[in-house]
Amino acid sequence: MGESISEATIIAWLKKVGDFVEAEETIVEVATDKVDSDVPSPVSGTITEIRFHKDAVVGVGEVLALIDCDDKVAGKKITIGKTETKSMPAETKKAEVTRAEANWQSNPDAFLSPLIISIAQKENLSIEELQSIPGSGTDGRVQKSDVFHYLKNRKYPVQSKPVAQQPASTYPKPKINFTEGKDHIVEMDRMRKMIADHMVYSKQTSPHVTSYIEVDVTNLVNWRNENKDKFQTKYNEKLTFTPVFVQAVAKAIQDFPMINVSVDEKNIIVHKDINVGMATALPSGNLIVPVVKNANEKDLLALAKDVNHLADASRNNKLKPEEIQGSTFTISNVGTFGSLMGTPIINQPEVAILALGIIKKRPEVITTSKGDEIAIRSMMFLSLSFDHRVVDGFLGGSFLRKVGDYLEQFDTNTTL
CATH class of the missing domain: 3.30.559.10 (Chloramphenicol acetyltransferase-like domain)
Incomplete structure (x- = not known):
């Protein structure tokens, strides 16, 4: 998915368990910040297991599904990212394939995805506190599950310096007039939500x-x-x-x-x-x-x-x-x-x-x-x-x- 990408969202599965797929046939669509990508099957065979479903956020290198190829090679792993495709002997076909051992070393220089930054903003996590969270992703990158695990067990928020509390605005939220039968609601798609978050983040970060x-x-x-x-x-x-x-x-x-x-x-x-x-x-x-x-x-x-x-x-x-x-x-x-x-x-x-x-x-x-x-x-x-x-x-x-x-x-x- 690219050097700076640590996770992706599953948009849709084009195949289901029990379906036969040809090598290089698109099997699942995934999305990162702004681009949608097709993930092809590395082999021909029958899908025996799908581990993540639509809208799931999956770390780079995670196993998405298993494919039964033939009697000699079974359990081909479909992964997100640059992880090499590996095969398992037929006798281990039924065995659970787990992800690589998590790297729990904190990495303050690790890439923080827009999704992670968005969660941090909503939870009032400072950048120092966010960077202190041990990452279980590739090269110690912080993933969504790491942040939620940290929030669940957090007792004393870490802040490098006092943060002035902004008084809550007393100005009431303007009422939006909606006329039934004339007006209609259009829900923002995934990309529009990301663009909106990115624009707000930019204006809050940089004095333009x-x-x-x-x-x-x-x-x-x-x-x-x-x-x-x-x-x-x-x-x-x-x-x-x-x-x-x-x-x-x-x-x-x-x-x-x-x-x-x-x-x-x-x-x-x-x-x-x-x-x-x-x-x-x-x-x-x-x-x-x-x-x-x-x-x-x-x-x-x-x-x-x-x-x-x-x-x-x-x-x-x-x-x-x-x-x-x-x-x-x-x-x-x-x-x-x-x-x-x-x-x-x-x-x-x-x-x-x-x-x-x-x-x-x-x-x-x-x-x-x-x-x-x-x-x-x-x-x-x-x-x-x-x-x-x-x-x-x-x-x-x-x-x-x-x-x-x-x-x-x-x-x-x-x-x-």
């Missing part, structure tokens, strides 16, 4: 500040119009503005590496890799962020191929878990929806996110060799939301201006 600039991208627009058909013919790839945006961001990050960081308590983690996430709308209306890895090391053609592949995989729900992990900076093209500009919410644990508005033609005053003139130019707004804990106005503004400079000064002699 948003800066804006306007850029003249006339030369870029003209270059793209002149080359998009040639590009399609030569490489069988669409030439959109997105790879150019990704390239400009990657260059600007190299100029201002402290924008490519994460915050860990009192430490700042500076990332060497420049992995640019692209906020992408799914057909369902939900949002997902596929990632262009090592964007600074790729030319425009390679970026275009990555962007087109990720966009197509998003639309068809074919993104792999590793394709939505590891972003260090995110862009959101709000201009796609006709928005002039936006105030994006930071994609945690990053510290900044860039919104790109719609490109519009309008008359502008420009300076030429003949003096000031009015000309039709292609203009767009850029807005950068950043975490004011570690990004001050100078860094945020300088980075944003540098992105704008790279777009305005795009080399129209770029050969494809």
Whole structure:
């Protein structure tokens, strides 16, 4: 499921006990933070046992089901994650296959999934207390069962420092008017709930500040119009503005590496890799962020191929878990929806996110060799939301201006 994933939720079983399955046939669907994945059967055989059912949260490496292959090999284990598939002799076919011995060493640096963070927030667990819980998952990662076990036996909550109690609001919850027969209720799906939790967590964690600039991208627009058909013919790839945006961001990050960081308590983690996430709308209306890895090391053609592949995989729900992990900076093209500009919410644990508005033609005053003139130019707004804990106005503004400079000064002699 990916290096940072410690658990997944079972969405649906496509087979039941007693069914025969072919090797590589999809048998169960599972989900992590934002991506759904099909789990194929490692062998051909008959399902003899299913251990976890729909909506169960299962740790990476757990056994999901047993398959009777033949007289020689029985009890093939279907697991979540990268755990190797092992076989058992026929004589142990009926024996219980237990999970690997739990690793009960506390690991303060272990990855905490959004589910674990959500439980901690609801139970008022401090980060120090959460990190002190021994994890039984892979590499000592804390799982849902570990947290509930800890809460059940907790006597003295651990806090590194006194927490000021916020007075309960006396403002009454606004009444929602519901007209029977006219209005109807739509329950949030799993992904929408996760997005909602992630957005609230981000706003509570990072003090957001948003800066804006306007850029003249006339030369870029003209270059793209002149080359998009040639590009399609030569490489069988669409030439959109997105790879150019990704390239400009990657260059600007190299100029201002402290924008490519994460915050860990009192430490700042500076990332060497420049992995640019692209906020992408799914057909369902939900949002997902596929990632262009090592964007600074790729030319425009390679970026275009990555962007087109990720966009197509998003639309068809074919993104792999590793394709939505590891972003260090995110862009959101709000201009796609006709928005002039936006105030994006930071994609945690990053510290900044860039919104790109719609490109519009309008008359502008420009300076030429003949003096000031009015000309039709292609203009767009850029807005950068950043975490004011570690990004001050100078860094945020300088980075944003540098992105704008790279777009305005795009080399129209770029050969494809």
